[in-house]
Amino acid sequence: MEKEFPSGYASGLKLSANIQWNMLAKPMQEEWEALKKSDKKALEGIKTPKGLLKAFQKPNPLDYRARKRHKAVTGSPNCDAYATKLKARMETLSKRDAVYYEDGKRPISAFAKAEMDLRHEEQLRKLDALRKRGYKYCWLSTHADCSDRCAPWQGKLVDINGRSSLPSFRMGFKKDGYEVYALQSIIDQVDAYGYKNNILVGFNCRHHLIPYHKGSVPPKRFSKRVMSEERAVNANLRAMEREIRATKRKSAMYNEFDGKTSLALAKKAEELTKAYKKYAMENGYEWHAYRLEA
DSSP states (O other), X not given: OOOOOOSSOOGGGHHHHHHHHHHHHGGGHHHHHHHHHHTTTTTTTOOSHHHHHHHTSOOOTTOXXXXXXXXXXXXXXXXXXXXXXXXXHHHHHHTSOOEEOOTTSOOEEHHHHHHHHHHHHHHHHHHHHHHHTTOOEEEEOOOTTOOTTTTTTTTOEEESSOOOOSXXXXXXXXXXXXXXXXXXXXXXOOOTTSOOOOTTTSTTOOOOEEEOOTTOOOOOOOOHHHHHXXXXXXXXXXXXXXXXXXXXXXXXXXXXXXXXXXXHHHHHHHHHHHHHHHHHHHTTOOOOGGGGOO
16 A cells, blocks of 8 residues: 555655755855844844744744744844745745756756656666567557657557667568567657657656567557547646645745644645545556655
8 A cells, every 4th residue: 555645744854855945045145144244133043044934933922032033033124025035935946846957958857857767777677678588579558648759659569679770760671561660769869858758768658568479469549539638637647746746845844944834734735645646546547656755
């Protein structure tokens, strides 16, 4: 059974929260230093931006120092302006997955890059296993919510060893009347952003190879209408996953200075997760816990 998102603050998000805070605070470091000089009295006892945001929260009536800090920062226009800007940046940052950078390529989320690399490694392992078992030809599997990127290739018969110099990637011969295509030439294509984002090895691709036997037939084909409907469902699932991850990140960041809001966000993430699972099951899709990790 998949692990449920726990109620309250998830301690596993601590590292993510610290990374996010470093990304958040660094661009505003000069403003923080200037604020410490201009509002030294208001910031008495407050050493970090987190401490400032915490001071804005309603203090315990019995905590004299907390009440004093709260009165000082709420009475300072400069502190209020800085805190407002910091929270706005936090709101924006929490919606983003960590970004992966590589020279000559478009920046993408670290989540997408890790998933693509793992998928690529797994497909290469399976290809090697098929070759060792003596297979030369395979069908590319099909599924209804296939992306536009993979659609031209799903269901095709491919040579897993050969390459083609033709723009169509055809090998120039047929098997049982079916045109044969060069798999390596297909997956080696580089897109406009510098990635080999193709069938089997591309972003979020779930295709696989089916060994060819004489007399076998292509996998099931789907109409454009069905594929369009299923793509919409798949797109909704990805959007729901992004919202859940963003809510968890935001919960982790708020936990640094506002436990009540953090807890409310954690509860929201829990509710969003339940809705995600329900939508996936109602539409016949599996849901994956790893895609919900912040």
